[in-house]
Amino acid sequence: MAEIQINSLNKSFGKSRVIKNVSLCIKSRSFTVIVGPSGCGKSTLLRMIAGLEKIDSGEIKIAGKSVNDLPPKDRDIAMVFQSYALYPHMTVFNNMAFGLKLEKKSKIEIKERVKEAARILQIESLLDRKPKQLSGGQKQRVAIGRAITRNPKVFLFDEPLSNLDAALRVATRIELANLHDSMPDATMVYVTHDQVEAMTLANQIIVLSEGQIEQIGSPLELYEKPQNLFVAKFIGSPAMNIIPIEIFTKGINSFGKIGEKLKISLETNFNSSDMGREIYLGFRPENLILSKKDENSFSARVSFVESLGEYALVYASVEGSSSDHDIIAKVLGTPKISKGDQVSFQIQKGKMHLFDEEGKRYVNGKKQV
Amino acid sequence: MKFKLNLSSIFSQLLLLFFVILWITPTFGLLISSFRDKDQLAISGWWTSLINTEVSEIHRTKGKNEQSKENEVYFIRGNLFKEDKGKKILSFGVTSKNINAYMVGEKAVLKDKSEIVVFENGDYEWRSENEFKKKKGRRIFITAKSPPSFTLDNYKEVLFEAGLGQAFLNTIAVALPATLIPLIICSFFAYSLTWMNFFGRDILLATIIASLVVPLQMSLIPILTIYNDLGALFNIEAKSFPGIWMAHTGFGLASTTFLLWNFMKSLPNEMLEAAKVDGASHYDTFVRIVIPLSIPAFASIFILQFLWVWNDLLVGLVFLDKHPSEIILTAKLKELLGSYGENWEILTTGAFISMTVPLFIFFSLQRFFIRGLVAGSVKG
Numbered sequence: 001m002a003e004i005q006i007n008s009l010n011k012s013f014g015k016s017r018v019i020k021n022v023s024l025c026i027k028s029r030s031f032t033v034i035v036g037p038s039g040c041g042k043s044t045l046l047r048m049i050a051g052l053e054k055i056d057s058g059e060i061k062i063a064g065k066s067v068n069d070l071p072p073k074d075r076d077i078a079m080v081f082q083s084y085a086l087y088p089h090m091t092v093f094n095n096m097a098f099g100l101k102l103e104k105k106s107k108i109e110i111k112e113r114v115k116e117a118a119r120i121l122q123i124e125s126l127l128d129r130k131p132k133q134l135s136g137g138q139k140q141r142v143a144i145g146r147a148i149t150r151n152p153k154v155f156l157f158d159e160p161l162s163n164l165d166a167a168l169r170v171a172t173r174i175e176l177a178n179l180h181d182s183m184p185d186a187t188m189v190y191v192t193h194d195q196v197e198a199m200t201l202a203n204q205i206i207v208l209s210e211g212q213i214e215q216i217g218s219p220l221e222l223y224e225k226p227q228n229l230f231v232a233k234f235i236g237s238p239a240m241n242i243i244p245i246e247i248f249t250k251g252i253n254s255f256g257k258i259g260e261k262l263k264i265s266l267e268t269n270f271n272s273s274d275m276g277r278e279i280y281l282g283f284r285p286e287n288l289i290l291s292k293k294d295e296n297s298f299s300a301r302v303s304f305v306e307s308l309g310e311y312a313l314v315y316a317s318v319e320g321s322s323s324d325h326d327i328i329a330k331v332l333g334t335p336k337i338s339k340g341d342q343v344s345f346q347i348q349k350g351k352m353h354l355f356d357e358e359g360k361r362y363v364n365g366k367k368q369v
Numbered sequence: 370m371k372f373k374l375n376l377s378s379i380f381s382q383l384l385l386l387f388f389v390i391l392w393i394t395p396t397f398g399l400l401i402s403s404f405r406d407k408d409q410l411a412i413s414g415w416w417t418s419l420i421n422t423e424v425s426e427i428h429r430t431k432g433k434n435e436q437s438k439e440n441e442v443y444f445i446r447g448n449l450f451k452e453d454k455g456k457k458i459l460s461f462g463v464t465s466k467n468i469n470a471y472m473v474g475e476k477a478v479l480k481d482k483s484e485i486v487v488f489e490n491g492d493y494e495w496r497s498e499n500e501f502k503k504k505k506g507r508r509i510f511i512t513a514k515s516p517p518s519f520t521l522d523n524y525k526e527v528l529f530e531a532g533l534g535q536a537f538l539n540t541i542a543v544a545l546p547a548t549l550i551p552l553i554i555c556s557f558f559a560y561s562l563t564w565m566n567f568f569g570r571d572i573l574l575a576t577i578i579a580s581l582v583v584p585l586q587m588s589l590i591p592i593l594t595i596y597n598d599l600g601a602l603f604n605i606e607a608k609s610f611p612g613i614w615m616a617h618t619g620f621g622l623a624s625t626t627f628l629l630w631n632f633m634k635s636l637p638n639e640m641l642e643a644a645k646v647d648g649a650s651h652y653d654t655f656v657r658i659v660i661p662l663s664i665p666a667f668a669s670i671f672i673l674q675f676l677w678v679w680n681d682l683l684v685g686l687v688f689l690d691k692h693p694s695e696i697i698l699t700a701k702l703k704e705l706l707g708s709y710g711e712n713w714e715i716l717t718t719g720a721f722i723s724m725t726v727p728l729f730i731f732f733s734l735q736r737f738f739i740r741g742l743v744a745g746s747v748k749g
Binding site (some may be wrong): 039050051052071072073077078079083085086087088089098102103143148150298366 | 584639640641643644645646647648649653657658661662
């Protein structure tokens, strides 16, 4: 049982504030992924949990105990690094046994625990090799094995897959998910900039941007109810379409205006005080459907089509817009559309996301707090 | 890799060849000279010693006491050479005016009608109808081909008689500790400068780098004064081996620390952090991870510092006495140069002895040397 509780954490490097007043809770036994663009402070946050970076202010608790002043080894954690960080002069066995040897465990126990970890990761045949004789995927397994042998309460992963090639990344991702299943007592914290890794591995995702938490939630929550524009754009590939829209009519089923001519139903209740406000309309590419021209549709001109067989990505610019392709539609099959065509799109019912000027999500005409 | 022949590569190859020749020639010459006979060394260059050379010599036959009588004819037989060095006689003469009057095997008829024949290997036969009267033998002038001849006598003389052997041991006694002590101290120092945070670290590092430019000559006298004062205070010898070890340690401290620091900061940061997470203290990290990975850097710094101390004359002259028990090789060579300036066999041999250790170190550790020079350019 190891819950990680973080209270108003702050960290600066020189003048730049990297972590700004972050508070969060990572539940025991969860697989939590911290995701965000590069430079958002996610690695710093992880390294602060690990004890590799000093805390400017705030508190980190692991299993209810404040670890602010504890060195990494006393925090009951293990960390897997992006560059594997194996000891190049030691065999795989010694790499995995290093921590146990420092703890002065008996030789028999060390051997047992290393063997057990090697069995889980299927690297038993590699134990006598040196790291330079291993492939990238094998090195990463050894690095994970080194973490497992120490049998910690919390596993910390710092972008462990980003040095692997695409195919291996997918395979290792699945293995990581299995690993979490086989060690149900462990809490895993995983940092990545890859939202696919985040969506597939996590049962809790923390989206971080510029040192602040944008949203915490399960993968589907983030996908279906992004709390702000940043999360909306960050989660999902291709990214969510965002177009500015002006509130045009009030009442149930208010209309919005795109550009000069287009009007679109917003499925939301706006007051008269909201009239004329510029807000953002978001919808995912797969929620756009080709339709006939009617009051709920809007027309757009196709700028190009990427046909991938299973589906096609249609890049189009909304009528009256100056930009070349401001929306992307994901259309199943192979639509008979080509560059320059005028098409009508409809947004699936209930799949609209509205954000105010500051990027906060609207729910039923009310801002989310 | 395919070898490309272009102008710049030809130029660099030629340049390399030039430097190789420039370096090999004198070294090789010194080596050959040190094994040559001292008499030959004095009159001909080392390059003549590898092939047969023609020499002209004077020898003397045996006198009347050695004669024998066979069938009323008197003979003196013998060999002109006192020892067999493989010389082959080409021609000979019986007067100094014409030293190659006769080919080998030819009969030379003397004024008293006696006949001398000299054979290739130096055997001769002097035949006369009358009894030989002279007590001394006759002078024979020969021209012979002499094969290359080498001797270990020079080494025997230089090592054991001129005292260079002791100086050689003294230099080892100076150079080994004077290399290992700074290496040990500086590896700790460089680790702390690289991986530990403490107040004033950057200033300390800047000071070390700045002190690299201070010439050591500046500090010789002040240090010697301190040594003298300390020696007087505790009533011990001011000039001693520990003294010179400390001096060399001090002089090598800055560069050794700098080189090691440079190497250690190239070690991947994440690896040391992994060790930290694994529970390693700074000491564990240093001993179990940083030292094993720094072996190439240690080796190259060992080579540099050892060669520097080995070839040093100035520090050795200042901090050590000239007793045979303390004098170092370079100082001894300088001394020999003064007293045996004419004896080339001593000087060439001595010089070569002083070169053996650097040569050995260079050739046996050269892969570390090359690795050390590019240390840090490739991550481990």
